[in-house]
Amino acid sequence: MSKEHTMIDGNEAAAYVAYRTNEVIAIYPITPSSPMGEWADLWESQETKNIWGSSPTVVEMQSEGGAAGAIHGALQAGSLATTFTASQGLLLMIPNMYKIAGELTPTVFHVAARSLAVQALSIFGDHSDVMAARSTGFAFLCSASVQEAMDFALIAQSATLQSRIPFVHFFDGFRTSHEISKIEVLPDDTIRQMIPEDLVHAHKARALSPDHPVMRGTTQNPDVYFQARESVNTYYDQCSRIVSGAMKEFAKLTGRTYAPFEYAGDSAAERVIVLMGSGCETAEETVQHLQAQGEKVGVVKVRLFRPFDSAFFLSVLPKTARTIAVLDRTKESGAPGEPLYLDCLSVLAENQMNGEKKFDCLPKVVGGRYGLSSKEFTPGMVKGIFDHLKEANPKKSFTIGITDDVTHLSLPYDPEFSIESKDTYRAVFYGLGSDGTVGANKNSIKIIGHDEKRSAQGYFVYDSRKSGATTVSHLRFGPKVIRAPYLISQAHFIGCHQWTLFERYDILKHLLPNGKFLLNSIYGPDDVWRYLPGKVQAQLKEKNAKFYVIDAYKVAKESGIGSLINTVMQVCFFAISKIMPIDEAVREIEESIRKTYGKKGQEIVDRNLKAVHGALQHLHEVNTAGQPLNGTPFAPPIPKEAPPFVREVLGTIVQGCGDDLPVGVFPIDGTYPTGTSKWEQRNLTQEVPVWDPDVCIQCGKCAFVCPHGVIRVKAYEDKHLKGAPQTFKSRPAKDLDWKDLTYTIQVATDYCTGCGICVDICPAKNKSKTSLKAINMEAELPIRETERENWDFFSQLPELDRRRIKSESIRQEQVQQPLFEFSSACLGCGETPYIKLATQLFGDRMVVANATGCSSIYGGNLPTTPWTHNADGRGPAWSNSLFEDNAEFGLGMRLSIDQQRRFAIELLLRIRNTIEPGLVNALIESPQKTEADIYEQRERVELLKKQLKKSKQKEAERLLAHADMLVKKSVWIIGGDGWAYDIGYGGLDHVLASGKNVNILVLDTEVYSNTGGQMSKSTPKAAVAKFAANGKAMAKKDLGLIAMTYGNVYVASVAMGAKDEHTLKAFLEAEAYDGPSLIIAYSHCIAHGINMTTAMQNQKALVQSGRWLLYRYHPERGKAGQDPLILERPGKKISLEQYMNMENRFKMLAKSHPETARYLWEEASEELQLRMAFYEYLATFRKNSAKKPEPQNAEVK
């Protein structure tokens, strides 16, 4: 049989088998396993069949807990069922995993293993999650490469049916899940032969059925539970043998041999490393290298971690072993060692104790930790460990890959040590996420890997930032199978697709001598040298590099493919690298363009083909001979004025050198200062907004919508203008309340992303040239220095006394300082303006519980973070607990604050005789409703503290510790719709029902934005999303309506682009309401397929179409006998169809599934009418039913 090869990543490889061998698949997105579910969903939508000729049912659940429950049920009812997950998701599955294992139910859960959230969340790979689930009774089979991810998925499926023990099949998140590699595809016939039909029938025969009823899941008591628990032992005893058998069977069918434990290395090795996962590949390659140099070393690759087959493990260990290092990719604080180490140690100890004595003398066994959160694990580190094992007393619980300057557990290693094969061609590409670099490289791998004589591997390092995100692609090509799951440190070719990346990376660090360097540059071959930074010039000379330039943006623009330079740079890579004849490469690229873009129309194909030829014409080699070393040095990444921690720790991370930071510099408990984003000037855009004060009407809308808080407004006394830079702009304030003040709108251009949403929203037009507004986009570079100076001057201008600001007026409110600034959110983000608004209004007294998701990433991702404080040092205190528990987390904060405030009042009353008369009552009775109230209360608390400090009473000391709680604290619970509508809905509901004074802000993008646009229950009908490839068939859940049913919950549905005053009013009312408040804030998103610059127009159309209702439900109106629901009716109306045609998420359904689109659009339209009528009824019920109706929609006084 001919062997079919393909270029895929680990996720697709595992999902490929899982889909073919199952009938029910329950999914839930979580990085890095989401693509497995996405593949399954896509295949189902395309009616791809499993090996029994039927399409599995794929269902998205509300959480991983839900997915596990659904799988448990599906298994009990007789289907073969599977799920995919990682990290916290696996933790949520644990209760069901115990049940599934306890009931001896065959299934395989495929896990892209990932770190757990501890001192911080991390999306990257290690074994913390699977280790946390190791006691569930599941078997754990670990694959170490993309090929194995496919192979072991099948072996696990076969073994689970034979053994009845459920399996976790796991592989390293990102390193394996996202590595693209050339692998051999398992044909359906092979899969069928590995899945015995009789065992499938046996599984079905055990299922719950009223035709042969049984019951499962009884309650057992002390008399029998224990014995029953022991009844499964024989199944576990046989499991390893069964896995072994399945592996042998698999080897017969495919030629690829595996075993539960595999040994590689010298048969008389003295030093042995034991580990599992992708690190096995690195260790094995390194062992071979060291062996060739005469070292007696070996590696045991653990495949089947549970059930741990002690005898098998012992059998593969060479008798000659003297020292063994067992490596765990996890950390178990407080344990005598990590799990794999303890397992191995106990097996060896038992063997010695039992007298079986495999070893004459028990080898020294040490445990070590490596690779947490995808930390690199390189051949140098493997060698470092082997070197260390030569020592008489190797370190227990060592670490490798970091510098531990606190407990000194880390081992030294040589980072330069390399075992890269001479046959392997290595290329590294630096690009921006938005320029298509990764896509082009994925395509190049496919083209090169297509040649049956070549192997290929691609790994992509992404930024966590959502705007200006960088990507680094690591590509290897060679004649042999590539087993190098670590980044390239010695490259033959380096491509830099963006000039600005020089400032962020040491681009040429890893270029080999005589290597080739390709730069996308607006400067041609004759000019480019003099613009290069000095360091780059020196490196090119030192390395004797061949240097090429192309103006890829020019070629792309001329070809009509906009800013996507992928095709252009790809062609240049092939032309320079000569990895295959250029004619052949061009033919392949053209073919792939036809294949990729053909379905989207000939025009796109033609434009890309044009770019291919343009690339070859515009590629030039630069003559570096005789060029002077005259480039300018780099500016430091963080200004020297920054605090030491920001400069030295965060600054190092900004520079891409976080790996070099030692343990001792880090906060021990995950606590970081706020206000750090201002120290990282990212200069992401070529155009920035510039204020025209003569046209400006000072409405504040530009600042209101600015997603990154770069447009700032201040009103101040004229005297402060003394010393202003020449180009600093100001005008007399137009607001009648501020006749004595001067007004400035200043743009912090260093932090602007250039989204242009401010210009789009600006209502003031230049009377002589209406294409200009009061704020206009202009080139950034010419004004960079002057605007930096202006921003610095603006920043030191005093903030206006908050007591002079009417918060209910946008033009005045926008003068309030945002305490959320310069986040890394996407260009034009629809969420951040709401967060920023909340911080302007209440930031100085705000405590934030933030659900995991986009807002926790752009809000809390190192190095620098956007939550900040004012000049008094006050600002939002922020924390992220989990995805699923955010409402409860915030409620806990409320309870805690209330409890402390109550205690403070109790203490105040207890010692009232020692406090100034009148102060106690004023402190307790202050309403704290207005800024003035709060200002005065803060003054009182300061006074109180002064008096308390003089006292020696214990109660006074206690009160001093609690005194700040006498000032109002505003608890905000913030998260996306994935949290509020799905995974956290139960908790959210409970918190709403608690009656407590919390403010819940749901940033409703109508999809799981952070993980790539998967459907949530907020997704509207007819929208295409991941997991809803055929358009969502169900209507959007009406969360607001559900909340209203409690009667005592303040509920607002807002869309700032449709009516900003309404949004502002809702925020003020929600915070003022002494009870639970829920604000559902429509947030446009890149996942909608819209132009983000004009996204506020989409919000307007959304409301005009009636798909989004603007309302406020105020329980106090209800108590006053009025209709509690105030509905804002849009002035102009448009049809739902008109609105839907503005967004690709709806439009693309008409292009992919026209018939479905037709009826879903019609249904959506009908449902919209019904919903509008229902809300009208609710908003006018009392008015219509009262004998003497009150004025409609009168405001609460």
Next chain:
Amino acid sequence: MDLTADYLGMTLKNPLVPSASPLSEKIATIRHLEDSGAGAIVLHSLFEEQIRMENLELNHHLSSHKDVFSEAQSFFPEPTQFHLDPEGYLEYIQNVKKAVSIPVIASLNGATLGGWTDTAELMQQAGADAIELNIYKITTNPDQPAAEIEAEYVKILKSVKSKIKIPVALKLSPYFTNMANMAQRFDDAGANALVLFNRFYQPDIDLETLDMRSDILFSAPQALRLPLTWVGILFGKVRADLAATSGIHRAEDVLKMLMVGANVTMLCSVLLRRGPAYLKVILEDMKQWMEEHEYESVQQMRGSMSQMNCDNPSAYERAQYIKSLQSFKPQQ
């Protein structure tokens, strides 16, 4: 009474044809128009930009956020196949053809020479009885001479004609220096009919917001005069059939157009404003007028008042203009 009209080689039951507009976007409305007596139907236009730009836009949204972040390598599921324009339009032609028995004229709207003209062939395959080619071009480049623009019009027509066998009606702008010459050139290039005229989109201004407003106005009754003039002039001078469009709101308007030489009259604003059923009213009024004035057929009156056949040919020319100015007496 014989109301039949010859147009594009087909015999229509009457000369009332709803023109390309949103009215023909739904099959139910087309059925309604047929039931009201329409002689044929021109489908809504498929635009050159629709074929080119929409696909580009789709590609942009599917690819612009791909491979950007570690957590999300894409934001949309990508189906294996898209039903892109013109596919949807072609399917619509097929469905309309199944739904009605009157001739169906597909409408292709473009401005430049390019691959989009291939679509005409696909429209033919989909079953269109004829194609109305709407060359809608607003040239704002002061460097481009008129001759170049005129030549491109002819090239586009020839390009479409070379690809199909079904008849082509060319919908035109009136803004040529010598309309008669152009009509002649289009006639020579093989146009089976000339549709006179396109109404150009002309923007308005919102004084409050200082925005350009892009709402399309319904045609006013006065708009009738321009096609009336040119149909009258061209009748008998070109081989191509003549279709009159703009400002035809009543039976009287239809009759006038037929008399100056139109083979058919196109209805749009009146049906958008009054609904598809109003076509029947126009038809009945027309019949009644013909009965009252003892006309036997449409054919009988066609061209009777054209420049060629009327008793005062100068009425179509400059002389009449001077007369009408001289006869105008301003109000005191």
